[in-house]
Amino acid sequence: MTESLPGLDLDRLGPWFAEHVEGVSTGVELSATHISGGKSNLTYAVSDGTHEWIVRRPPLGHVLATAHDMKREHTVISALHDTAVPVPETYAFCADEEVLGAPFYVMEKVDGRPYRYARELEPLGAERTRAISEQLIDVMAALHSVDPAEVGLSEFGRPEGFLSRQVKRWKKQLEASYSRDLPAADELHALLEARVGAAEAASSGPGIVHGDYRLDNVLTSADDQILAVVDWEMATLGDPVTDLAILLTYQQMASVSGDDTVTDVSNAPGWLSEDEIIARYDAASHRDLSEFGFYRGLAAYKLAAILEGIHYRYLKGQTVGPGFDKIGDGIHPLLDMGINAMKGQ
16 A cells, blocks of 8 residues: 555545656656645645645635635646746646545646745855846746736636625635634724725726735746746736735734734845835736725734634645644734724825
8 A cells, every 4th residue: 555645645646646747657656755845735746756846726625615725726837838927837737536535737847946944045145045036026927917808718707896895805805714703803803894895996907816816826947937826826817006005914914913823024134125015016017006905904814714724624634734823823813913004004
């Protein structure tokens, strides 16, 4: 029997792999390793001893409704393959839950690094770090310039009323992971509800939204080129300014976090400041940023709901890998940031 990992039964995966993935060595058992860093969908490197692939599947146990949709992730990556947005090549999708207990897909293993911490960038020096951060913004602007209809994604989401649905959706997601009272979440949600109409009126129209855009969700080469944008589980059609807000919310969290529960690449010498990021994106994009305080508040609320879902799974013993024990503590300053952004502080 092949030794398997949680969520990846290699004895079941092997026959499916041989039938659906080109280039697999015949008669060879697969091996796999769990790729650390992901605290949502599970990511594995699978090998036949000669080739390697990436397999992505939802987390074990408690899964929020509409989240962790492997078909959506596979669809958007496949659609973007021939655009200016760098993405891995996709090879196969499996909807049959009899194989691994959940839908999953197989994609190219890109030889790049997902920088997560400032200490990983510091050896590169300020000039190289600045260049990487500039490229991160340029790739985001390129994504937001893609016409969804031209790449076959016109039915990928419902952009009308996107921001209103986001406010409702993340409240529902937060409630689905309830384990404690969060008064600041209630306050932030009320502020979002009161302002969402103005934000929708100012919106510059729909585009492809990544949903969790940041440096450790891209793979960077040894010569500082972004090779692939990954982790598309929350991708949809909607208001792309939400991606910019998520990125800057992570940056703000890094400025107050004293541990490894959040990416802090923005603390590395040379990384673009918030003002520089906004200016660079604004120059490369036609998006209206006049209601950006709302977007910042929504980003904080969304991330709080995601973290609470992870915290919930941790409490239930349904997480895989280290680093989950402090997730719940990071929600409180995040909600405060959202409230301050909404109030213009």
